[in-house]
Amino acid sequence: MAMPVRLDIRHLQMLKVLKASSSMKEAAIKLNITPSALSHRLREAERRLSTTLLYRDQSRITLTLAAQRLISAADTILAELENAEKEAELGYRGFDQVVKIGSRANMARGWLPRLLIEFMADNPKTTIEIVTAAAADPLEWLHGEGINLAIVSGKKPSGDVIAKHLFSDELVAVLPKGHPQTKREVVSAEDFYDDTYITYGIEIEPGHEYDLLFKESAPLPRKMINVGSLDFILEFVKLGYGVSFLMKSAVLDAVRRGDVDIRPLQAGGGVSIDCWAVYSKVVPDTAATARLAAMLERSSFALS
Structure with a gap:
């Protein structure tokens, strides 16, 4: 059974303001409450958690490790809450x-x-x-x-x-303009053993490139780099740094612009x-x- 949440939103807001303030007085002004009310709110949070959140020092604010951990969570929680409130107020207005x-x-x-x-x-x-x-x-x-x-x-x-x-989308070889393999109508994965293979992820996923092209029939290219996104893959290929294997629908715009070439892969009538x-x-x-x-x-x- 999950433990009940013991702090309120106002406690998280207080901790964020304390982190950004040089004194309790400054923090109270930012929160639009009195220093006495701020001290009471801080003691209330410490009592609920049974831990110290602030080292008492008249000259400065020093947060404990516990408070710093809560502030880290508060950054995410408060930002998500703010987004949700905006969506509720504006984004979903008129929709069921x-x-x-x-x-x-x-x-x-x-x-x-x-x-x-x-x-x-x-x-x-x-x-x-x-x-x-x-x-x-x-x-x-x-x-x-x-x-x-x-x-x-x-x-x-x-x-x-x-x-x-x-749908089933054709898997194609994506090549820089002028690559030697562009002279062929159909290519196979083993034709690119000496090329740099540019990919958006190195994890092995069933039904994807590794499973379809390299698992049994062909060795992986000698060099692979993970660039994380389709746009980066296409840019690296365009600049002639290597080749990739992608779904045809994802690269048609780049082909139409003349940035890259594609060739179908031969593996029992194609790969999809x-x-x-x-x-x-x-x-x-x-x-x-x-x-x-x-x-x-x-x-x-x-x-x-």
Whole structure:
């Protein structure tokens, strides 16, 4: 059973102000209370926690390690509360439901915004929020209830979730202009053993590049670098530093601009990655999320 929270928001605000003040008098002025009221509030917090938060010194404010740890948490808690209040006041005004979406950054380009606009037009009482912080691991955010819908790729997610298949996207080799392999119509992963492989993550995920290209059929390139994002991958490739293997839909804009070239990968007729819209079976009030997932599943995507 979780322990009850013993401090109030006003205690956290007090600690943040104390950290930024040179004296109790200055802190009291910032909080718009009397020094006596500030001392009372501080003693109340210490009593609730059974610990000391401030070393008593007439000349300066010296916070204990316990207070510093609370301030670290307060920075996150108060910032999130402020954002939530703004969303409640402004962002969700006139809406009955919000669907929070997390998607890998390299997946959503070129198709998701258009479909979300269409969904909101058909569901005027529902709004959409893209949670960019969830891009690194949308499924983890979904299980933690930080988002309602995860857009992911790879093998079909299992467990207490419903996964709607969206499309299968071709995996292609992404090459700098003038790379020797651009002279060929079709390439294979082993053709790039001597190239630098530029990727956005070195973790091994089922149904992704390592699983499809290197696990059994080809050795990994001798050198790999992780640059963390699709934009950086494309820039490194454009500058001729190396090659990558990405979903075709994610790189078409760069190809059209003439920044990079792509070639299909030969592995039994090509290599593709499945993409999914995933939401929880167990979280209540998923009607809007289910409608959006079904709409995405029905839609056809122009990936060429």
